[in-house]
Amino acid sequence: MKAGLTFLSTWLVAALLVTGPALADAPAECLIDENRPSYVVALPHVAKAIAAKKLDILVMGSGSSGLPASAGARKAYPARLQAALAEALPDVAVKVTPDVKSRRTAAAMLHALPAALAATKPALLIWQTGTVDAMQAVSSSRFGDVLEAGITLAAEAGADTVLVNSQYSPRTESMIALGTYSETMRWVALLHEIPLFNRFAIMRQWADLGTFELAGAANKLDTAVRVHDCIGRLLADLVLEGAKAGGPE
Amino acid sequence: MAPVATERDLRLDLFRGIALWLIFLDHIPSNAVSWVTIRNYGFSDATEIFVFISGFTAAFVYGRAMREQGFVVASARVLKRAWQIYIAHVFLFAIYLAEIAYVAQSFDNPLYSEEMGVRDFLANPDVTIIQALLLKFKPVNMDVLPLYIVLLLWFPPVLWLLLRAPMSALAMSAGVYALTLWFGWNLPAWPEGVWAFNPFAWQLLFVFGGWCALGGAQRIKPLVDSPVVRWLAVAYLVIAFGIVMTWYFPYLGSFVPNFVGEAIYPISKPNLDVLRILHFLSLAVVTLWFVPRGWPALKKPVFRPAIVCGQHSLETFCLGVFLSFAGHFVFIEVSNSLAMHVVVSVAGIAIMVAAAFLAAWYKGLERRGPPRPPAPAGASAAAGGGA
Numbered sequence: 363m364k365a366g367l368t369f370l371s372t373w374l375v376a377a378l379l380v381t382g383p384a385l386a387d388a389p390a391e392c393l394i395d396e397n398r399p400s401y402v403v404a405l406p407h408v409a410k411a412i413a414a415k416k417l418d419i420l421v422m423g424s425g426s427s428g429l430p431a432s433a434g435a436r437k438a439y440p441a442r443l444q445a446a447l448a449e450a451l452p453d454v455a456v457k458v459t460p461d462v463k464s465r466r467t468a469a470a471m472l473h474a475l476p477a478a479l480a481a482t483k484p485a486l487l488i489w490q491t492g493t494v495d496a497m498q499a500v501s502s503s504r505f506g507d508v509l510e511a512g513i514t515l516a517a518e519a520g521a522d523t524v525l526v527n528s529q530y531s532p533r534t535e536s537m538i539a540l541g542t543y544s545e546t547m548r549w550v551a552l553l554h555e556i557p558l559f560n561r562f563a564i565m566r567q568w569a570d571l572g573t574f575e576l577a578g579a580a581n582k583l584d585t586a587v588r589v590h591d592c593i594g595r596l597l598a599d600l601v602l603e604g605a606k607a608g609g610p611e
Numbered sequence: 612m613a614p615v616a617t618e619r620d621l622r623l624d625l626f627r628g629i630a631l632w633l634i635f636l637d638h639i640p641s642n643a644v645s646w647v648t649i650r651n652y653g654f655s656d657a658t659e660i661f662v663f664i665s666g667f668t669a670a671f672v673y674g675r676a677m678r679e680q681g682f683v684v685a686s687a688r689v690l691k692r693a694w695q696i697y698i699a700h701v702f703l704f705a706i707y708l709a710e711i712a713y714v715a716q717s718f719d720n721p722l723y724s725e726e727m728g729v730r731d732f733l734a735n736p737d738v739t740i741i742q743a744l745l746l747k748f749k750p751v752n753m754d755v756l757p758l759y760i761v762l763l764l765w766f767p768p769v770l771w772l773l774l775r776a777p778m779s780a781l782a783m784s785a786g787v788y789a790l791t792l793w794f795g796w797n798l799p800a801w802p803e804g805v806w807a808f809n810p811f812a813w814q815l816l817f818v819f820g821g822w823c824a825l826g827g828a829q830r831i832k833p834l835v836d837s838p839v840v841r842w843l844a845v846a847y848l849v850i851a852f853g854i855v856m857t858w859y860f861p862y863l864g865s866f867v868p869n870f871v872g873e874a875i876y877p878i879s880k881p882n883l884d885v886l887r888i889l890h891f892l893s894l895a896v897v898t899l900w901f902v903p904r905g906w907p908a909l910k911k912p913v914f915r916p917a918i919v920c921g922q923h924s925l926e927t928f929c930l931g932v933f934l935s936f937a938g939h940f941v942f943i944e945v946s947n948s949l950a951m952h953v954v955v956s957v958a959g960i961a962i963m964v965a966a967a968f969l970a971a972w973y974k975g976l977e978r979r980g981p982p983r984p985p986a987p988a989g990a991s992a993a994a995g996g997g998a
Contacts, residue, residue: 425725433721464725497728499749501797501804506877532947533718534726535640536939537711539751542807542880548858549876553869558861566641569947577943578720586722 391573392592403557405522405604411485412605416455417447419601420482420521422471422512423490425464426529429586435460437587442594443488443601450602459484467495468508475512479519486601487516490526490561492543502542509550522608524557524600525550530565532577557600561593568592619671621909621918622902627664628921628967631928632960633657638752638935641942643949644956649894653851654878658755659891662813665759665924666820673770674825686767693763699929700756704743707750708733710936747801752932758808761798762817765810769818773825781827784818787811792882805881812883816891841900844893851890916964923970927963934959 411417421427421440429438444458459482461474468491479487489512495505509525516523527547528540544562551558568574574589575582633648634657650656669689677685715730732739732748742748746757772780790796791812797805823831834840854875857863878884908914920927938955945951 425728426723430721430724465728493725494728498802499800499804499807502807502881503877503879504804529723529726530641531723531726532641532943533714533720534723534729536936537707537714537729537751538726539807545858546877549872549878552857552861553872553876576722577947583721586720589722 391588392595402603402607403555404608405486405524405557405601406608407485407520407522408601408605409608412451412454413609415453417451417457417486418482418484419443419447419456419458419486419488420478420484421458421460421462421488421490422475422478423460423462423488423526424466424471424494425462426493427460427462427490427526428464429590430583433583433587437590438462439590439594439597440488442591443597444594446595446598447601450598465494467491467498467500468505468512469495469500472508472512472515475515479516479521483519484521487512487521487523488526488559488597489516489523492528492540492547493538496528496538496540496543499539502546505543506546506550509547510554513550513554513556522556522604523554524559524597524604526559526597527562530562530569530576532569557604559597559600564593564596565589620904621914622904622906623664623667624918624921625909625914626660626898626921627668627924628917628919628927630657630660630664631920631924631931631963632917634661634755634928635931635935635959635963636956638932639938639942639955639959642938642956643952651855653848653855653894654884654890655887655894658808658880659816659883659887660894661755661924661928662758662762662816663820663891663895664921666762666817667824668820669763669766669817670770670773670821670824673766674774674821677770677774682767682771685770689763689766689770693760696756696760696763696925699925700746700753700760701744703753703756703929703932704750706933706936707753708740710940742801745801747799749800749807752935754807755928757806758810758813761810762814765814766817766821770821773818773821777822777825777827781818781822784815788815788883797881807881809881809883812881816883816888835896835899840896844896847889847893848897851886851893916967919971920963920967923967923974926970927967930963930966931959934962 408417421443423440427438427440428435435441438460440458440460440462444456447454447456447458459478461471461478466474471489471491475487489509491509513523525547527544528538531538540562547558565574565576568589569576574585576585576589578585633650636642636645637648637650637657639645645651648657669692673685673689676688711729712733715727715733718727739748743750746760749757769780769784772783788811791809796811797809798811800806819827854867854871857867875886878886880887902909909918938959941955942951
């Protein structure tokens, strides 16, 4: 029975991960499943940018897109994403600009989005949100409207969008009602045919497999750093697969 | 002494009891066993069952009181019930506060600095507690009881109308629902937003339950029993199942035409989306098909635990919320294995059943009245008169 359940959840996570076969150099611990079904959402603007040898990415996020200052910004997942992409695309100038501030709701980020898009002119917007809205009990229909408005803004600015949902945080799970916000993100992604990077399911899988000890109470910065490294690499996989699918051929 | 028209329908207690178990399983975060609950296979979940049956039984019990004892007495009893639920809600809130206080003291993980924002609620206890007492601040899984309280506060005039002009009462309820969807009415929440279970929307299911209890069920019986409706219900459940599967397996999404998605999403739980109502009604039609009134098996011992839980729904619900906190605590502090998920789920339901039997026993004691001096066997039967 356990095997069956593990199989089911593995398949599920793999399906939600929306990435293709594992790319070259991710460390084994990041991998969720080696036989992931190839469900890929195309990222045409990214494909065009790679063809033009210049890929700019904007990461809009709240606290969980960063790490404490002691770890340094270079260890948080936006920087790890840039490193992974630069390695995979040696002849492309890759630049990931993080716009990360703690405790921002989706609406607050939408407010900051036009200026950030104008400043970075990205081919891709990676938008991490959900947790703060859940803690603030923002109306879920308003949350959905805000997401749609942001995706539209990005599209008008010539950028694809990837949504990144909440972290799996075992200790606060019974205190933050993520449910409706995760569902809203899933529906918005389905409707707009954009990828949802299911960070929650991936981290849940890591916790189940024992890859990372996420329920621990102790202040373990090295775990946090490794988690962000893996998220950056998996995001890079998703971006590259999406670009391949969105390419001219 | 008006004759009782119908005896209590055990199916109500059975399905409310089962709904309470499902709510418990769904309330434990990341519980592997919650894969069995209906929310994973269709649009509606156990909340619809709970609200509908609560409306049905409230109308059944207080409707009789209103006919026999008048509006004032029946209303007083409804309001007393609302007060009890309020007290229960505040009790659960105290447990919630204890839990975040514990986590705030013991947890310091750099990965989760954002999530630790829940501690802010402790930083301003004056505001947090007052907002909770006003039913504006409702932590995770604590949305159902405030909904129930508001529904009961509004229930006396609704019941009055249901007894005199049931169709008008139902039409009024549907009208409020429609206006709510149109104008976006809801009650304010804190720190932001609106109620996660919009009372102006969910009242429709509660009043519909009451309408069914007061003669509506007989009126629509031919419709519910007709083969066309039954097969429509089955078809709807199958389609809903198919659509829900595309949420879990996105590559199936290509089989759902885009215009369908645009038409149906988001399937709002706060506003009790029409698709959720239809899903609940379809489930009800199919259930009534297979579990007819007076189904002999209902008296079998195997259904007894669920029925007793359904008969003591407030106690069972509150205990379920508490046990879901406790179960989650066990997952974190002891073990998060699948075996532990099963053990916690089964043990939690067993505790709910035991508590419900205990509540039934207390109720029996109270009904029997003050204790009598022990009498020899044989005499006691003659002396007993209560109940």
